[in-house]
Amino acid sequence: MTNPPRLTDRKREAILQAAIAEFRASGYEATSMDKIAATADVSKRTVYNHFPSKDDLFAAILQQLWESSAAMSELSYSAARPLREQLLELMQQKMRMMSDAHFMDLARVAIAAAIHSPERAVEMLSRIGKREEGVTVWIRAAQADGKLKPADPEFAAMLLQGQLKTFAFWPQIAMGQGPLAEDRQAAVVSTIVDMFLAYFQTEAN
Incomplete structure (x- = not known):
């Protein structure tokens, strides 16, 4: 039986999907970590725990x-x-x-x-x-x-x-x-x- 994703993994994926949506809608420069956090329904601290910077988050998307x-x-x-x-x-x-x-x-x-x-x-x-x-x-x-x-x-x-x-x-x-x-x-x-x-x-x- 496959174990369900851990909460931290689900939050990381939610952040990535929110970033993709916001980057698409507003572009890289106009997208803030605050906006990504709000779209992902997580705290800004949670976003930074997974991705220290917006560049790191973008690099994860490219990966x-x-x-x-x-x-x-x-x-x-x-x-x-x-x-x-x-x-x-x-x-x-x-x-x-x-x-x-x-x-x-x-x-x-x-x-x-x-x-x-x-x-x-x-x-x-x-x-x-x-x-x-x-x-x-x-x-x-x-x-x-x-x-x-x-x-x-x-x-x-x-x-x-x-x-x-x-x-x-x-x-x-x-x-x-x-x-x-x-x-x-x-x-x-x-x-x-x-x-x-x-x-x-x-x-x-």
């Missing part, structure tokens, strides 16, 4: 974003499986992550803070960006196997993932659109993969 991204399993290239099947799985993984409300909330907070104070977020956002290297590694392996043309793998990965974000990340981040419906997700992933392979797949395959 959650990193962990959400890092939790996504990586798909290794397989010479025995069809390219399209593997690419569909890769892009479906990313689509699921971008459809997760918690991940998107964290991303909005991080991006908004990075715009106003880049030095606060640049290291963590850089770490998150490195999670996309998994696609680059996959492309490089497919090239070594002669299945994809010998183009710059980082450029190819950026093209592939950039198209996905055009539909399933930036409209939600910048314009407040909801996540794509499941049928739309499938159509976007399928089209992006087919376009990528039409250009990069070698003629022999």
Whole structure:
């Protein structure tokens, strides 16, 4: 049987969720620890017991974003499986992550803070960006196997993932659109993969 979260853990999570809500609503600079405490329904002393400063609290939010991204399993290239099947799985993984409300909330907070104070977020956002290297590694392996043309793998990965974000990340981040419906997700992933392979797949395959 799983033990219920301790009171201190519940309070810490309430503080984090309140901070995410307040940072989203008012931005980093305009959000006070007092406001976060009120939203979390805890004392200001409790907030400072968990997070000595607003910077520490923001860093914890960015850490959650990193962990959400890092939790996504990586798909290794397989010479025995069809390219399209593997690419569909890769892009479906990313689509699921971008459809997760918690991940998107964290991303909005991080991006908004990075715009106003880049030095606060640049290291963590850089770490998150490195999670996309998994696609680059996959492309490089497919090239070594002669299945994809010998183009710059980082450029190819950026093209592939950039198209996905055009539909399933930036409209939600910048314009407040909801996540794509499941049928739309499938159509976007399928089209992006087919376009990528039409250009990069070698003629022999």
